[in-house]
Structures are given as C-alpha cells and as structure tokens.
Amino acid sequence: xxxxxxxxxxxxxxxxxxxxxxxxxxxxxxxxxxxxxxxxxxxxxxxxxxxxxxxxxxxxxxxxxxxxxxxxxxxxxxxxxxxxxxxxxxxxxxxxxxxxxxxxxxxxxxxxxxxxxxxxxxxxxxxxxxxxxxxxxxxxxxxxxxxxxxxxxxxxxxxxxxxxxxxxxxxxxxxxxxxxxxxxxxxxxxxxxxxxxxxxxxxxxxxxxxxxxxxxxxxxxxxxxxxxxxxxxxxxxxxxxxxxxxxxxxxxxxxxxxxxxxxxxxxxxxxxxxxxxxxxxxxxxxxxxxxx
Amino acid sequence: xxxxxxxxxxxxxxxxxxxxxxxxxxxxxxxxxxxxxxxxxxxxxxxxxxxxxxxxxxxxxxxxxxxxxxxxxxxxxxxxxxxxxxxxxxxxxxxxxxxxxxxxxxxxxxxxxxxxxxxxxxxxxxxx
Amino acid sequence: xxxxxxxxxxxxxxxxxxxxxxxxxxxxxxxxxxxxxxxxxxxxxxxxxxxxxxxxxxxxxxxxxxxxxxxxxxxxxxxxxxxxxxxxxxxxxxxxxxxxxxxxxxxxxxxxxxxxxxxxxxxxxxxxx
Numbered sequence: 001x002x003x004x005x006x007x008x009x010x011x012x013x014x015x016x017x018x019x020x021x022x023x024x025x026x027x028x029x030x031x032x033x034x035x036x037x038x039x040x041x042x043x044x045x046x047x048x049x050x051x052x053x054x055x056x057x058x059x060x061x062x063x064x065x066x067x068x069x070x071x072x073x074x075x076x077x078x079x080x081x082x083x084x085x086x087x088x089x090x091x092x093x094x095x096x097x098x099x100x101x102x103x104x105x106x107x108x109x110x111x112x113x114x115x116x117x118x119x120x121x122x123x124x125x126x127x128x129x130x131x132x133x134x135x136x137x138x139x140x141x142x143x144x145x146x147x148x149x150x151x152x153x154x155x156x157x158x159x160x161x162x163x164x165x166x167x168x169x170x171x172x173x174x175x176x177x178x179x180x181x182x183x184x185x186x187x188x189x190x191x192x193x194x195x196x197x198x199x200x201x202x203x204x205x206x207x208x209x210x211x212x213x214x215x216x217x218x219x220x221x222x223x224x225x226x227x228x229x230x231x232x233x234x235x236x237x238x239x240x241x242x243x244x245x246x247x248x249x250x251x252x253x254x255x256x257x258x259x260x261x262x263x264x265x266x267x268x269x270x271x272x273x274x275x276x277x278x279x280x281x282x283x284x285x286x287x288x289x290x291x292x
Numbered sequence: 293x294x295x296x297x298x299x300x301x302x303x304x305x306x307x308x309x310x311x312x313x314x315x316x317x318x319x320x321x322x323x324x325x326x327x328x329x330x331x332x333x334x335x336x337x338x339x340x341x342x343x344x345x346x347x348x349x350x351x352x353x354x355x356x357x358x359x360x361x362x363x364x365x366x367x368x369x370x371x372x373x374x375x376x377x378x379x380x381x382x383x384x385x386x387x388x389x390x391x392x393x394x395x396x397x398x399x400x401x402x403x404x405x406x407x408x409x410x411x412x413x414x415x416x417x418x419x420x
Numbered sequence: 421x422x423x424x425x426x427x428x429x430x431x432x433x434x435x436x437x438x439x440x441x442x443x444x445x446x447x448x449x450x451x452x453x454x455x456x457x458x459x460x461x462x463x464x465x466x467x468x469x470x471x472x473x474x475x476x477x478x479x480x481x482x483x484x485x486x487x488x489x490x491x492x493x494x495x496x497x498x499x500x501x502x503x504x505x506x507x508x509x510x511x512x513x514x515x516x517x518x519x520x521x522x523x524x525x526x527x528x529x530x531x532x533x534x535x536x537x538x539x540x541x542x543x544x545x546x547x548x549x
Contacts, residue, residue: 046419047419050419192418193410193414196414196415196417196418197406197410197414198406198409198410199365199403199406199410200367200368201367201368201369201399201402201526201531201532201533202526202531202533203406203517203526203527203531204524204526205417207417207418207419208524211419212524213492213524216490216491216492217489217490217491217492218479218480218490218492219478219479219488219489219490220488223492254368255368258367258368258369258533259365259366259367259368260361260366260367260368260370260371261368262364268364395532398532399531399532402530402531402532413521416521416522417522
C-alpha cells in the first residue's frame, strides 16, 4: 500500500515537473520573441532620437532627402536637378526590363507582389525558409534563376534600372520591415555589428561618419545621416555618372576607408541593409534619387 | 729668405698631398667598383638563399591576408603590397620584396586585430 | 720642373673631381630628378599633412592657409600650448586610440598609413601652427 502510494506520488511529481518545464520553456520562447522585438523597437527609437537631437530644427521625416535635408544651401540646386532627374531614363528602361517575358513565358510580375501596391517598402525581408535577408536586387536575380534566366550583374546596369523602377513605383509607401523570428534578429544584429565596427586602414565605422559626425564637413563634403539612406535607393551619383545600388555605395564607402569592399549582395552587406532599413522604419520610400 | 723657402716646402708638400689624395681617391673608387662586382658574382648562392626567404615571406603574406579576408576585414591596401612584393621578387630585388611582404603581413595582422576588437567591443560603441 | 709638377697635380685633381661630381650627379638624377632645392622639414611636414593620400589632415581639421578644410576634428592651432610635450603630440598622430578607444582619428602610424619618419616631419610642422 505504502509502496503504491509512493509510486503514485513519484508519478505525479514527474508529470508536474514535466508540465512545469514545458510551460517554462514556452514562456522563455515567448519572452525571447517579445524581448527581441522590443530591443529592435528601442533601437529604432534611439536611432531616431539621436538625429532629432543632433539636428533639432529638422523634422525626422525630412531625412529621406539625405544630405539635402541638412544642407539648405545645396538643397535648392538639388531640387532643380530632381526636376529633370538624371535617373529618369533608368526608370524607363527598368520598367521595360521588368515587363520582359522570360523564355518560359513567365516574367518578374510572377515573382513580385503587385506593383500597384508598391514593392520596395517591404524590402529587405527575412526569408524564414532559407534563413536569409532578401533584398530587391537579390529577389530580381532569384526570379531570373527560378525561370532559368542568366543572372544580372549586381551594382549597376539593368539590375539597378529594374530596382529604380521598383522604387519609383513604390514612392510614397512607408517602410514596413518585418522581424519574423530569432534568426531574423541574428541577421539584424550582424548588420548592426557591421554598422558600428571600425574597418580599413583608416579605421572608420559606418557609424563614425554617418552617425557620430554626420553633418560635419569632410573636406568639401557634408557627411550625410545614415537615417533615411535606404529610402532613396538606388541612387544616381554625379561622381559615378550612373545609377548604383545601396551596395554599390557600401563598397565605395569601404574603399574610402581603405577596406577591401565585400561581395555585392553577399551576406554581410544584406544584413547591413536589413539593419539600416529597419532603422528607417516608417519613413517614406522616395527612390530613386540623385546625389552629388 | 728662410721664410720663403719654408713656404715653398710647405706648398710643395701640400701639392704632393693633393696629388696623393687624388690618386688614392681614384684608386679607391675603382676598387669599390671592382669589389662590388666581385661581390655580386661571388654571392649568387647567397642571393638564391635570400630569394627563398622573401618568397617565404610572400607566402606568409598571402596566408595572413586570406585570414583577414575570411573575417571580412581585409584592407584594400594589402593585396597591392603583395603584388608589388611579387614583382620585386621577379625582378630580383629580394630585399624590397621582403620589405613589402613584411609590410603586407603587418597590415593583415592589424586588420585581424581590428576584427577581434570589433567582436569584443562593438557594443561599447553603439548609441544604445 | 715645378710647373710641370703643378700641371700634373692640377690635371689629376681635376679628373678626380670630375669623376666624383659626375658620379654624384648621376646618382642624384637617378633618385630624384626634380629635386633642385632641398625642402625644409617643416615644408616636408606640411606637404605630408596636406596630401590626400598621406596625412590628409585637412579633411577633418582647420589649418590656417589650407583650402577646403573640414571641421570634424579640432582646429590645428596653438599646438605648442596644447601639446607642450612632443611625444604626446607624436602619439596622437601615431595612434590616437591610446588616448580614446573610440576616437574617429585614424591610427596613422599604428596602421602604417604614415611612417615614423613621416609623422616626425608632420609633428615638426604642427609645432609651427
């Protein structure tokens, strides 16, 4: 009798422990989920606050205009350039390429959401099946690959043109970047780490020039704020004389600090784009754009 | 009179000295030239030894820069140094080749240190 | 006899001199063709500080007499008063991280962007500001 009782007790205790551990475990998961969502929310707020404080006379939503948000002198000239924007031909050519029918009869339209609803505002996103950040540019080439077409070169040319058309068609939409799970948070953190890490012989981090000393003069150039960079991509830079993507610009920045540029659309730059775009969450898409 | 004679002797001696010096310096000049050329031909074996040393350094520079590249912190200046070291080696200037290779190794080590610092300290420098 | 001796010694010294000077001229023109007047250390230091591929100090610092100077770092003025000890100023150019781990100033010496001798020349120039 006693023996049975103790046995019963053991059983109950065992089940109770099991239940407890399961509930603790799921709670932990929920906590984690909500805590990294909270972390990112806080990051976004503090990022915006930093620029609001630094440029107290500029409305936060103006940062989509990049350096021209903080440089009244060159802003007027820039607005004139935008009237007859140097990227217009690219947008047209991009539209044409976007409408192209692949050999198998399909087209980009089958790979992307409806153009009328805007596309760019939801990019980059984290693909929870492949566990990687998908940018507009990578999605374009993935679409070609699934349809047995040769990939386009990253950086400039037709790929940047299509990207320009996608941005143009998404103008006015507000950036809505999702953070679906912990793996996505890891990618976000990798991008954040990149942003704050010094590299190259000159030992500069993205954050050094485009956060800490944004708004200062480097020789004759005003350093642009990192907030809002992704809204305006791709970009026609007059010193390039052509349109380039955000990653083209990352590579150029790396070269400027004497760091070997990393692979365009490689994991590092995509994670950086994920972080940087997340920081501009809620801002208006206004790409493509022209810059000095 | 005695003074004059003395002067003559002195000036005579001076001229002799100039002459001796001139001859000496000329011959010295020739000697160094011939010496260096003799050295050159005598030390081909030595040069070969140095060549292998500088090519070892170039190999090491390649190894270190591959490490830096792997962690994504390679500098844009390093490969140029390695290329120049390779060129110097091919041109037979092993001293310059070693110098450049050493500089490239130092750069890669610095960029690896940068990567390590970023791993350990990047969160010290965020705004949040 | 004496005249002859004079002549010989003169000819020989002339040859000696000519050989020497021609050697040194050849060497000079081989290393630096344009070098006519030797620059002072201060001038050399300023050149290094102004050149974009070297110090490029003007990118971030205001310097009297410099064009297109940046304003990221402090203006380079009254250097003697601000850095009474030469070593401290040298160290700031060589590796500013020693004083501030998250400094924006590149570690010019530690990262080999400038050699020790080059930093020395820049420091000499800085003390004239």
